[in-house]
Amino acid sequence: MYQWSDEHNMLRQAMKDFIAKELVPIRDELEHGNLPPYGLLRKLFATFGMDEMASASFEKRIAYDKAIEAGEVEPSEPKRGEGMDPAFSLIPTIELCRQSPGLVTAMGVSVGLTASAINSKGTIAQRERWVPQLQTMEKIGAWAITEPNSGSDAFGSMLASARRDGDEYVLNGSKTFITNGPYADTIVFICKLDEGNDRKDRKVLSFVLDAGMDGLVQSKPLRKMGMHSSPTGELFLNDVRVGRDRLIGESEEVKKGGRDGAKSTFQQERSGVAAMSLGIIEECLDLSVAYAKDREQFGQRIGDFQLIQQKLAMMEVARMNVQNLVFRTIELAAANTAMTFAEACAMKLYSAQQATAVALEAVQLHGGNGYMAEYHVEQLARDAKVLQIYAGTDEIQTVAIAKDLLK
Amino acid sequence: MCRRAHVLGLDQVVKLSSTMHAMKVVVCVKQIPDPADPGALDPETRTLKRDVKLILDESDSYGVEMALQLVEAAGEGEVTLVSMAPNNERSGLATALAMGAASATLVSDPALVGTDALTTAKILAATIKDQGADLVIAGSESSDGYTGTVPEQIAAVLDLPSVTAAKSVEVDGSNILVKRQTDAGYDSIICPMPAVISVTAGVVEPRYPSFKGIMAAKSKPVEEKLAADLGFEEDQVGWSGSGQEIVEVAEAPTREAGDIIEDDGEAHVKIVEFLESLKVI
Ligand SMILES: Cc1cc2nc3c(=O)[nH]c(=O)nc-3n(C[C@H](O)[C@H](O)[C@H](O)COP(=O)(O)OP(=O)(O)OC[C@H]3O[C@@H](n4cnc5c(N)ncnc54)[C@H](O)[C@@H]3O)c2cc1C
Ligand SMILES: Cc1cc2nc3c(=O)[nH]c(=O)nc-3n(C[C@H](O)[C@H](O)[C@H](O)COP(=O)(O)OP(=O)(O)OC[C@H]3O[C@@H](n4cnc5c(N)ncnc54)[C@H](O)[C@@H]3O)c2cc1C
Numbered sequence: 306m307y308q309w310s311d312e313h314n315m316l317r318q319a320m321k322d323f324i325a326k327e328l329v330p331i332r333d334e335l336e337h338g339n340l341p342p343y344g345l346l347r348k349l350f351a352t353f354g355m356d357e358m359a360s361a362s363f364e365k366r367i368a369y370d371k372a373i374e375a376g377e378v379e380p381s382e383p384k385r386g387e388g389m390d391p392a393f394s395l396i397p398t399i400e401l402c403r404q405s406p407g408l409v410t411a412m413g414v415s416v417g418l419t420a421s422a423i424n425s426k427g428t429i430a431q432r433e434r435w436v437p438q439l440q441t442m443e444k445i446g447a448w449a450i451t452e453p454n455s456g457s458d459a460f461g462s463m464l465a466s467a468r469r470d471g472d473e474y475v476l477n478g479s480k481t482f483i484t485n486g487p488y489a490d491t492i493v494f495i496c497k498l499d500e501g502n503d504r505k506d507r508k509v510l511s512f513v514l515d516a517g518m519d520g521l522v523q524s525k526p527l528r529k530m531g532m533h534s535s536p537t538g539e540l541f542l543n544d545v546r547v548g549r550d551r552l553i554g555e556s557e558e559v560k561k562g563g564r565d566g567a568k569s570t571f572q573q574e575r576s577g578v579a580a581m582s583l584g585i586i587e588e589c590l591d592l593s594v595a596y597a598k599d600r601e602q603f604g605q606r607i608g609d610f611q612l613i614q615q616k617l618a619m620m621e622v623a624r625m626n627v628q629n630l631v632f633r634t635i636e637l638a639a640a641n642t643a644m645t646f647a648e649a650c651a652m653k654l655y656s657a658q659q660a661t662a663v664a665l666e667a668v669q670l671h672g673g674n675g676y677m678a679e680y681h682v683e684q685l686a687r688d689a690k691v692l693q694i695y696a697g698t699d700e701i702q703t704v705a706i707a708k709d710l711l712k
Numbered sequence: 713m714c715r716r717a718h719v720l721g722l723d724q725v726v727k728l729s730s731t732m733h734a735m736k737v738v739v740c741v742k743q744i745p746d747p748a749d750p751g752a753l754d755p756e757t758r759t760l761k762r763d764v765k766l767i768l769d770e771s772d773s774y775g776v777e778m779a780l781q782l783v784e785a786a787g788e789g790e791v792t793l794v795s796m797a798p799n800n801e802r803s804g805l806a807t808a809l810a811m812g813a814a815s816a817t818l819v820s821d822p823a824l825v826g827t828d829a830l831t832t833a834k835i836l837a838a839t840i841k842d843q844g845a846d847l848v849i850a851g852s853e854s855s856d857g858y859t860g861t862v863p864e865q866i867a868a869v870l871d872l873p874s875v876t877a878a879k880s881v882e883v884d885g886s887n888i889l890v891k892r893q894t895d896a897g898y899d900s901i902i903c904p905m906p907a908v909i910s911v912t913a914g915v916v917e918p919r920y921p922s923f924k925g926i927m928a929a930k931s932k933p934v935e936e937k938l939a940a941d942l943g944f945e946e947d948q949v950g951w952s953g954s955g956q957e958i959v960e961v962a963e964a965p966t967r968e969a970g971d972i973i974e975d976d977g978e979a980h981v982k983i984v985e986f987l988e989s990l991k992v993i
Contacts, residue, residue, distance in 0.1 A: 311803065312926050315810060319920045354922035393923055 307632040313392050320400040323352060328404055335405060335534040336684060341488055342411045342534045347442045349397065356441035358389065359416075363424075363437055370429060391638035395580040395631060402584025404681075406688040407534030409584075410695075413577050414484040414535075415439060419446025421573060422493045423513060426553050435491055435513055447489035449480035449540055456482075457701050460509060465496035465542070467510055474552065476512060476520075476545040482695075486538030487526045490516050494542065498557060511553040520545040531687030574696040575653035576634045576644075582660035583627045585689050589667035590620045592682055596671055607670075616666045623659040630656060647709030654702035657692035664689040735789035735883065737779040738840050739813065740850040740866070741772040743797040743804030747855055757826065757951075758958040760856055766797060768804030771851035773918035775911045776808045778881060779849050780919070786883060789846075790814040794839045796824065796832055802934060809929040810921030821938040826951030829857065833865030835949065838942040841870060847888065848908040852877055860910075867908035874908045875901055879915040 309317070327348060334340040350356040372378045401408045420439035424432050438444035455462035465478025478496055480486070492514040497507035514521055524539040549555055597608030597617060607613045630652045637643055644652065664686040668675035675682050693699045743766035745751050751764050768776075779791040793808050793816035800820045809816060817839050827835070840848055848870075853860035867874030877893040884902075892899040893912050921929070939949045947953060971986075973979050987993045 311806060312930060315807060315921060315929075316923070316926050319926075323920055352920050352922075354924050358923055389923075390927070393927075 307636050309392075312390075313396060316393065316396050317400060319353070320397055323349065324400055324404055328401075328408070332405060332534075335407070337533065337678075341536060342405075342408050343442065343445055343488065346408060346412050350442050353397075355397075356443075359440040360437060362389070363432075363440060367429060367432060374429065392635045395635065398577060398580040399584040399587070399631075402581045403588035405534045406581055406585060406685070407532040409577075409581055410484055410532055410535035410691075411445075412442070413574070414448055415442060415446040415489075417573060417577060418448040419485075419489075419491060419493050422448060422511065423553060426511070426559070427513075428555050431513065431550070431553065431555070439491060444490040445485050445488050447483050447485040447492045447540075448495075449483045449486070449492060450495045451482045452479060453481050457698055461505065463495075463497055463509075465494070466499040467496050467512065468499050470546070472549065474512070474547050474549075476514075476542050476547060478542050480540040480542075482527075482537055483540055484535055484537055486540050487523055487536045489523065492516070492521075492540065493553070494540070508557055508559070510557065510559070512547055512551045513553060514542075514545065514547070514551065518545055518547075530690060531684070532691050575649040578653045578692055578696055579627060579630045579634060579656040582656035582689075582692060583624070583631050585660045585685050585692075586620065586624045586627055586663045589663050589682055589685055590617070590624055592680075593617060593620060593667045593670045596674075600672075613670060616670050620663045620666060623663050627656050627659055645709070647706050650697070650702040650705040650709075653696065654699055654706070657689075658699065660689040660692050661686075733786060733788075733883075733885075735783045735786040735847065736843070736845050737782055737789070737791050737847045737849060738843055738845040739772070739775045739779045739791060739793050739808070740836055740840075740848065740862070741776065741793050741795045741804060741808050742769045742851070742854045742856075743767065743795055743801050744769045744854065744856040750856075753961055758961045759826070762798045766801045766804055768807040769851065769855050771853065771855050771913050772804075772808070773811075774913055774916055775849040775851055776811055776813060777916045777918040778878075778911055779847075780812045781916065782847070782881060782883060792816065792843065792845075794836055795819070796827075796835050796839075798822075798825065800936065805934060806929050807921060809932045809934075810925040811919055812925060813932075815933045815935070817935045817937060819937045819939070819942070821940075821949075823939050823946050823950050826954055827949055828954035828956045829859045829861045830865055830955060831949055831953050833862045834869055835939065835942060835944070836862070837866045837869035838944070839937065840866065846905045847881075848872070848906070850908065850910050852910045852912050863908055863910035870908070872906055872908050873903050874910075875903050876910045877912050878909045879912055881909060881911075 328335075328345060331340060331345070335342055335345070347356075350359075369378070373380050398409050398413070401412075416439065420436050423439070424436045427435070435444075439446045450459050450463075452462070452464060455464065465476070465480065467474045467476050476494065476496060478494075480494070483489075486492075494512045494514050496510060496512070497504065498510050499507065516523065520543045522541040522543075524541070526536040526538055529537060594608075594617060597613055598606055600607045608617070634644070634652070643649075664682065667682040668686045671680055671682055674680045675686075677683060697705075745760060745762060745764050746767050747770075749764075751761050753759065754761050776791070776793075783789040783791055791813040793805055793813050795805055795816065796819040797804070798820060800818065802818065805816045805818060819835055819839060824835070848863075848866065850863035850866065852863070854862075864874050864876065866872075875888075875890045875892055878890045879893045879898060880891045882889045883905075886905055888903050888905055888907060888909070890901040890903060890909065892901050893915075939946070944953075973982050973986075984993070
């Protein structure tokens, strides 16, 4: 049986204390002002030693990979239970999402997507050049695949291109909806190698760009429905020249034309969404129970009406199910295995739908107050909706699950 | 209480170049019912029921932090914990170990139920006695029992100098320099080590336990002791050993509603009259 341990509960409590003291007082500025989330995230990393731990484990891994490259050791599968307790990385996600899910979006894209994309497919030199600062949040990362005309069909309709020019590449294209785009120091840009061939046969390549490069423009944050504490923007590349040292892996011969790298990144994103959903659901449930006990109409507390009780019960069922999915990902990670791709899609689909449904029911239960920004459920309902859109829409997850069943 | 400590005038405080030496600091930490969910009084014994999960008393998190800072400043040494608690409770100790303390001694024994403050101090003193501490740190008062007597009693039992209400502590060779909070400001006190200090709440910012600290806490040693291991007979502790008894517990009086003065243009006169009647102006 999996349960939160005493250590996990201690970490959850410490996170709650930190969030109450450091995040809640500036939440309005993060959500409705112009305060970017990075200062607070860096403080979180430093306070809990997350930066130090990431650096230590990175150095260990790099030393090991160098030894393999030099032929000093045989590569071996990591042993069961080695490394950090996977729950430790999900607990901050859950606790932050109770207050400001946007912070997790910004953090997850920088540390989870961008750093991981370089770390898993880059050469040792590339990993040493970019990953350490990204993992500690000293530098902010963005991961850019979506384009104005290419979303769910990310690879099929991709227009962003790389052309060879001597020893260099010339990059062009527009990316949109890019988390951290406006402030990113380091950008993973995904595009197709234009060799004059048919677009659907072109290889997919990923390049690492630094802010300020000639021909690269990062837009201001876009206005959006929710996740206001996560800046989202556009990127424009106009003849950006890069050397081969910025091509991830320093080789055009990536497995399955580069689609594999992006796909493993998708899978990681999907387990993160379950933990985010759990945070949103837990907070909505707590706030709803408190409100149901406190608010009186028709001479009784609204919690005494069966229609309100039904809402609370539905929220509790969702909480239990999503928590069990989170526990499942922790158990699998601890055992060094993972869900199948279809299972990860099913988990993401279910969690995102439940988070949105619970948050909207929480608004309903709060009545007019629930629609007012003064009540926290209003923000959580706007934030939750995007979980059904990014990291693969509900429809795309559904298609993937069915495809796996019918294969 | 500071039998061997000297109260200095402010102008007499000179900063001596501190010589580094490994510091061994023992911190007394009480584990108490969560004040957010305190549970109930036992009507028979008129004491707090302690069968719920206990946590680190916030009052003692300041002592732990101060001890860690002193050891960090010394560059060498360690912080150890002592706690007396029912039901082999370790949760509060785990928090202090995750913050950075090296090890703990836990005195837990059914025979200790009903122990009063003085006997608590004797038990803690017996635990501390052979640890070779340079400094013993406790909170000024616990958040539940609240008598504010245990630290001085420990000092008396161990025959050590005691400084209360410390707001800052600095090591200077074989002495400590303490700023002791007073109504008017603070006293500057120089006191030889070893000594017992009680720390005022809020004077330092207790650190959050780090990821590494939380993971390491599990494998840090916690030695459990019974009263008999410390040389106490059964009738010297618990209800029978207590020199005090709680004879009555009463509800705190509810606050009375205040008088509301409507401002008809003359309200200031009424307010002045009211304040004069209280003799505050
Ligand atoms: C806040 C936010 C942050 C984001 N951050 C990033 C980022 O950091 N990096 C990045 O690259 N992208 C990012 N995105 C983009 C996101 O991944 C895409 O919006 C998402 O993949 C959907 O693509 P789209 O917007 O083009 O919608 P479309 O693909 O145009 O979809 C429109 C509708 O059609 C449906 N649909 C599409 N294809 C099918 C099909 N085959 N079967 C059935 N229905 C279908 C969709 O499910 C949807 O309902 C972000 C988006 C948001 C909102
Ligand atoms: C109203 C009342 C109810 C009580 N109910 C109970 C009860 O139900 N069960 C029971 O066992 N006792 C009970 N006691 C006794 C009381 O909890 C003990 O006397 C206690 O151990 C010491 O008193 P204090 O909490 O006032 O300590 P204080 O002198 O206020 O504490 C100051 C500091 O001394 C240290 N310290 C104190 N106690 C301990 C400890 N146990 N371990 C480690 N460090 C410590 C801490 O650093 C603390 O910050 C009660 C006392 C009172 C007055």
